[in-house]
Amino acid sequence: MRFGDVKLETKSYSMYYGDFQALRDVDIQIPRNAITAIIGPSGCGKSTFLRTFNRMNDLISGTSVEGEVTIDDHNVFEMDPVELRFCVGMVFQRPNPFPKSIFDNVAYGPRAHGVRDRAQLAEIVERSLRGAVLWDEVKDDLNKSGLALSGGQQQRLCIARALAVEPDVILMDEPASALDPVATLKIEELIQQLKVDYTIIIVTHNMQQAARASDYTAFFMMDEDRAGYLVEYGPTNRIFTNPQQETTERYITGRFG
Amino acid sequence: MSHRAASSESMTREDVTFGKLVQLAMSREETTSGARVNLARRHLVERAAFGLLWLSGIVAVAVLLAVVGYVVVQGAKVLNWEFLTTPPAGGLATSDVGGMSTTIISTVYLVFWTIVVAGPLGVLAAIYLVEYAEEMEGGTGLIPALVSVVRFAVEILAGVPSIIFGLFGYAVFVSAVSLGWSFSLRSAAVTGACLVLPVIIRASEEAIRAVPRSYREASLALGATKWQTAWKVVLPAAAPGIITGIVLSVGRVVSETAVFFVTFGGTVRAPDSVLDLTSPGRSMALHVYYLAMETRAFDKAMGTGAVLILTIIVINLVINVISRRLTAKLKGR
Numbered sequence: 001m002r003f004g005d006v007k008l009e010t011k012s013y014s015m016y017y018g019d020f021q022a023l024r025d026v027d028i029q030i031p032r033n034a035i036t037a038i039i040g041p042s043g044c045g046k047s048t049f050l051r052t053f054n055r056m057n058d059l060i061s062g063t064s065v066e067g068e069v070t071i072d073d074h075n076v077f078e079m080d081p082v083e084l085r086f087c088v089g090m091v092f093q094r095p096n097p098f099p100k101s102i103f104d105n106v107a108y109g110p111r112a113h114g115v116r117d118r119a120q121l122a123e124i125v126e127r128s129l130r131g132a133v134l135w136d137e138v139k140d141d142l143n144k145s146g147l148a149l150s151g152g153q154q155q156r157l158c159i160a161r162a163l164a165v166e167p168d169v170i171l172m173d174e175p176a177s178a179l180d181p182v183a184t185l186k187i188e189e190l191i192q193q194l195k196v197d198y199t200i201i202i203v204t205h206n207m208q209q210a211a212r213a214s215d216y217t218a219f220f221m222m223d224e225d226r227a228g229y230l231v232e233y234g235p236t237n238r239i240f241t242n243p244q245q246e247t248t249e250r251y252i253t254g255r256f257g
Numbered sequence: 258m259s260h261r262a263a264s265s266e267s268m269t270r271e272d273v274t275f276g277k278l279v280q281l282a283m284s285r286e287e288t289t290s291g292a293r294v295n296l297a298r299r300h301l302v303e304r305a306a307f308g309l310l311w312l313s314g315i316v317a318v319a320v321l322l323a324v325v326g327y328v329v330v331q332g333a334k335v336l337n338w339e340f341l342t343t344p345p346a347g348g349l350a351t352s353d354v355g356g357m358s359t360t361i362i363s364t365v366y367l368v369f370w371t372i373v374v375a376g377p378l379g380v381l382a383a384i385y386l387v388e389y390a391e392e393m394e395g396g397t398g399l400i401p402a403l404v405s406v407v408r409f410a411v412e413i414l415a416g417v418p419s420i421i422f423g424l425f426g427y428a429v430f431v432s433a434v435s436l437g438w439s440f441s442l443r444s445a446a447v448t449g450a451c452l453v454l455p456v457i458i459r460a461s462e463e464a465i466r467a468v469p470r471s472y473r474e475a476s477l478a479l480g481a482t483k484w485q486t487a488w489k490v491v492l493p494a495a496a497p498g499i500i501t502g503i504v505l506s507v508g509r510v511v512s513e514t515a516v517f518f519v520t521f522g523g524t525v526r527a528p529d530s531v532l533d534l535t536s537p538g539r540s541m542a543l544h545v546y547y548l549a550m551e552t553r554a555f556d557k558a559m560g561t562g563a564v565l566i567l568t569i570i571v572i573n574l575v576i577n578v579i580s581r582r583l584t585a586k587l588k589g590r
Contacts, residue, residue, distance in 0.1 A: 054478060056474065056477070056478060059474070059477065082480050082481075082482055083480070084480075085477065085478055085479065085480040086480035089478065089479070090478040092471065092474065092475065092478075094471060096469070096471035096472065096474070096475045097475075098472060098475065098476070098490055098494075099472075099493070099494050099587035100493070108476070108479060108481070108489070108490075109479040109480065109481070111489075112476075112479060112480060112481040112482075112485050112489070113480065145586070145587070147587075158475070161475070161479065162478075162479070165479055165480055
């Protein structure tokens with residue numbers, strides 16, 4: 001299935017933790033400037049799949065991969081992971097700002113990539129915080145520690161921090177699961193705004209969230225040997241109103257998982 | 258075999274519990290009065306245990322206070338500004354003159370160089386062990402093997418008696434057959450650095466390991482390299498623990514005698530400046546030893562001892578203040 005312009009693609013991608021197969025033969029094409037939600041029961045490999053695109057799985061020893069994963073037709077496994085992560089940003093499940101000031105949190109990425117000029121950094125920080133709809137709330141205390149913010153603000157700070165390195169893709173691993181409903185809604189609105197400039201993949205446990213906030217939905221499930229595989233993938237509307245697979249229908253109607 | 262043993266053990270335990278239940282059920286009528294008797298006895302035991310704990314606490318504190326108090330009270334007799342600012346005269350004949358000024362200076366120089374050598378080395382070694390080496394452990398090949406050796410060595414070194422470090426320093430740095438640095442600030446500082454290196458490495462390792470994994474992930478996901486992550490995120494977050502380790506080592510150097518007895522010499526003259534690495538000297542702790550063993554100036558030994566104790570107390574206060582401030586700052590308060 002091909003939807004618009006393909007940004008990320010996997011071809012018979014399998015992934016192993018040691019002997020344990022976590023993902024089996026995943027073929028998917030993620031369209032540019034859209035929000036793709038990944039749903040599925042716990043342990044079906046959603047997060048593992050997400051972490052493929054910035055190779056965060058590399059940090060775990062004993063992992064191996066088969067098949068092909070590309071970003072703009074470049075094989076990510078042949079790229080330098082540091083360079084790859086420059087193009088593919090990530091927002092984690094729990095807000096994890098550094099124990100540094102708000103300014104230093106956002107400036108961290110650009111500084112790591114060699115931006116030294118104070119004025120330029122200030123401009124990047126403002127642009128990123130505006131992009132994450134946090135600027136108005138924190139512009140007067142950029143020197144305050146990022147950890148002093150509320151949970152929802154911390155998560156938007158983490159999004160600003162990811163935006164600051166100007167990636168093409170933003171991976172979000174259940175970005176709102178640790179937040180209250182109001183903060184969750186703010187994050188969802190923000191994600192809608194971000195898709196204008198970014199390709200977004202969001203892993204979520206919350207099916208309403210996937211239905212509300214995404215353009216495409218991929219449903220993962222685990223096999224009898226617990227390896228995750230892609231059951232169905234398509235426009236969110238269709239997946240939720242007219243799923244082609246029985247498993248998908250049973251899952252989204254809440255009959256298991 | 259072992260599985261079987263475990264299961265039979267759990268069987269017995271179950272039987273016991275079951276047996277108790279039966280007993281309880283059968284003696285239900287006695288239970289109320291029985292529990293009351295039991296309660297009185299338990300209260301008695303409670304009071305006795307509490308009294309014993311209380312007594313042990315008092316005795317322990319009293320012993321400590323006696324040692325510290327005795328030294329401070331005895332030392333206070335000679336403690337005055339002049340004592341702190343006059344150099345010792347040295348020797349048996351002149352034991353009634355002089356103060357301790359040069360030993361304070363020598364101690365400061367010694368601490369400075371020891372930490373300058375051991376601090377960065379220890380912290381970098383800890384970063385290596387936690388951030389780089391840990392993922393190789395359990396593997397096969399030369400580097401994983403070396404890493405386990407290093408880790409083992411650090412653990413052993415932390416428990417080696419200090420005089421062994423002294424002997425090593427004497428043989429390698431002081432003695433004319435090897436480096437031939439003789440008794441000097443540099444011999445003492447480098448040997449002292451060997452002594453505190455395990456302390457710094459272990460404290461730093463613990464502090465670095467306690468830094469949440471999520472910080473590292475966040476940094477790496479932003480395209481920072483491993484070194485940038487370790488240097489800019491992990492190290493600042495681990496700073497309170499690392500500083501505690503370093504200040505503890507300062508205390509260790511200040512109170513150490515055996516190592517410096519065989520490397521620093523013992524002359525009452527201090528090195529001319531902190532850069533005068535080739536001159537010998539005498540630290541405060543060494544001065545206490547020399548005064549007590551080689552002169553009749555026991556009161557001055559007590560005076561120096563009092564200064565030493567006060568120094569250690571101040572160092573501990575400094576640890577508390579620094580780590581509390583840094584922790585508060587990191588938490589954003």
